Amino acid sequence: MPHLETLDRPLIEASQLARLQLGLARMLPTNRFYQEKFAGKESPFLERLADLAHMPFTDKRELVADQAAHPLFGSNLTFPLSDYIRLHQTSGTTGQPLKILDTQESWDWWGDCWTTVYRGAGVTRDDTVFLAFGFGPFIGFWSAYEGAKKLGALTVPGGGMDSLQRLRTIQEIGATVLVCTPSYALRLAEVAQEHGMNMRGSTVLVTIHAGEPGASIPATRRRIEDAWGATTFDHAGMTEMGAFGYSCSEQRGLHVNEAEFIAEILDPSNGKPVQEGQAGELVLTNLGRWGSPAIRYRTGDLVRHGGYHCNCGRTFLHLPGGILGRVDDMLIVRGINVYPSALADVLHRFPAVTEYRVIVTREGSMDEVALEVECPPHLVTDIQEELRSALHLRIPIESVEPGTLPRFELKAKRVEDRRKQL
Numbered sequence: 001m002p003h004l005e006t007l008d009r010p011l012i013e014a015s016q017l018a019r020l021q022l023g024l025a026r027m028l029p030t031n032r033f034y035q036e037k038f039a040g041k042e043s044p045f046l047e048r049l050a051d052l053a054h055m056p057f058t059d060k061r062e063l064v065a066d067q068a069a070h071p072l073f074g075s076n077l078t079f080p081l082s083d084y085i086r087l088h089q090t091s092g093t094t095g096q097p098l099k100i101l102d103t104q105e106s107w108d109w110w111g112d113c114w115t116t117v118y119r120g121a122g123v124t125r126d127d128t129v130f131l132a133f134g135f136g137p138f139i140g141f142w143s144a145y146e147g148a149k150k151l152g153a154l155t156v157p158g159g160g161m162d163s164l165q166r167l168r169t170i171q172e173i174g175a176t177v178l179v180c181t182p183s184y185a186l187r188l189a190e191v192a193q194e195h196g197m198n199m200r201g202s203t204v205l206v207t208i209h210a211g212e213p214g215a216s217i218p219a220t221r222r223r224i225e226d227a228w229g230a231t232t233f234d235h236a237g238m239t240e241m242g243a244f245g246y247s248c249s250e251q252r253g254l255h256v257n258e259a260e261f262i263a264e265i266l267d268p269s270n271g272k273p274v275q276e277g278q279a280g281e282l283v284l285t286n287l288g289r290w291g292s293p294a295i296r297y298r299t300g301d302l303v304r305h306g307g308y309h310c311n312c313g314r315t316f317l318h319l320p321g322g323i324l325g326r327v328d329d330m331l332i333v334r335g336i337n338v339y340p341s342a343l344a345d346v347l348h349r350f351p352a353v354t355e356y357r358v359i360v361t362r363e364g365s366m367d368e369v370a371l372e373v374e375c376p377p378h379l380v381t382d383i384q385e386e387l388r389s390a391l392h393l394r395i396p397i398e399s400v401e402p403g404t405l406p407r408f409e410l411k412a413k414r415v416e417d418r419r420k421q422l
């Protein structure tokens with residue numbers, strides 16, 4: 001399965017079409033959600049991959065509404081409830097969480113998708129993988145745990161521990177791979193420093209990051225790599241979709257695992273596919289989770305189409321810079337597009353910056369952005385200057401005392417949107 005990743009594009013696309021046709025044939029006789037969605041459409045059994053573009057989208061709001069209308073788990077289920085063995089929830093901080101079920105087959109599929117992530121990062125069965133997160137109902141790291149088992153690596157769950165206990169465990173067992181969010185890798189390094197521990201010299205050689213963008217933001221990645229003396233890899237996945245993105249030795253962003261997902265990148269303004277080099281919304285179809293399928297799912301993630309060539313030899317779609325942010329988070333400040341990841345890239349160039357917060361307000365019909373940054377006050381002018389040359393914008397910055405802004409273990413929420421309060 002992983003070895004599709006270096007084949008010529010027509011072979012990859014032929015495999016995608018065959019998987020999609022088989023999956024639709026299996027799913028449609030019993031899945032009420034997609035039966036209703038495809039009702040009145042021409043034959044949903046596609047003849048060409050390009051026909052997928054005529055199928056309707058699926059989005060999160062729809063799935064949430066479906067679960068409200070058909071409690072507990074909604075109607076997007078292909079098999080009897082007794083076939084499902086895992087329940088996870090989305091970690092979204094707003095709105096009703098979505099409950100997603102997996103069968104034994106689809107849970108194996110999640111594990112296989114994660115072995116692709118590990119292989120991309122050069123992790124093998126000889127590694128010891130430490131997972132630094134709380135093991136709640138959020139799927140990301142559970143699937144990382146399952147994938148490490150499939151790889152044959154020794155796997156250590158770091159749930160129920162505080163940061164110091166996690167650091168001590170990493171040292172004690174000689175973990176070689178750390179899996180956590182990028183924000184939390186930096187937080188662990190901060191705690192290590194407070195306790196006089198040197199993680200640069202630790203046994204950790206590889207860090208893999210999930211849950212939020214960061215490992216594909218050059219300055220953030222360098223900061224994690226410096227703190228841990230390790231090579232840092234990115235990964236992207238979603239509860240409702242699967243573990244779809246992984247990075248390779250080139251560290252230039254993400255590849256989409258096109259053995260298991262069909263990716264489209266669409267211009268949010270008109271729904272048309274973007275050209276190579278352009279950014280748009282990532283729309284995904286999963287090919288291996290027919291118990292809880294997602295056809296043309298609007299991820300809400302903004303990505304750039306990077307073509308199909310990479311020096312690593314993979315021919316899977318490349319997303320330079322990884323996930324650039326949420327489509328909704330893209331701000332237009334005085335006519336200039338500003339992605340939160342671009343702000344992180346500048347701020348993380350300053351070693352004295354420990355944490356920051358982006359405040360978004362609206363003046364008239366215009367969005368405005370200001371920053372609160374944990375840094376010495378004398379740095380403010382330098383940061384402002386660096387932001388101005390990177391983004392061509394003058395952004396007001398207030399320096400705040402170190403340790404005063406929130407810290408995050410799972411998804412960091414650094415953008416505070418005050419537009420709605422106005």
Ligand SMILES: [Zn+2]
Pocket residue numbers: 248249250255310311312313314
């Ligand atoms: Zn590559």
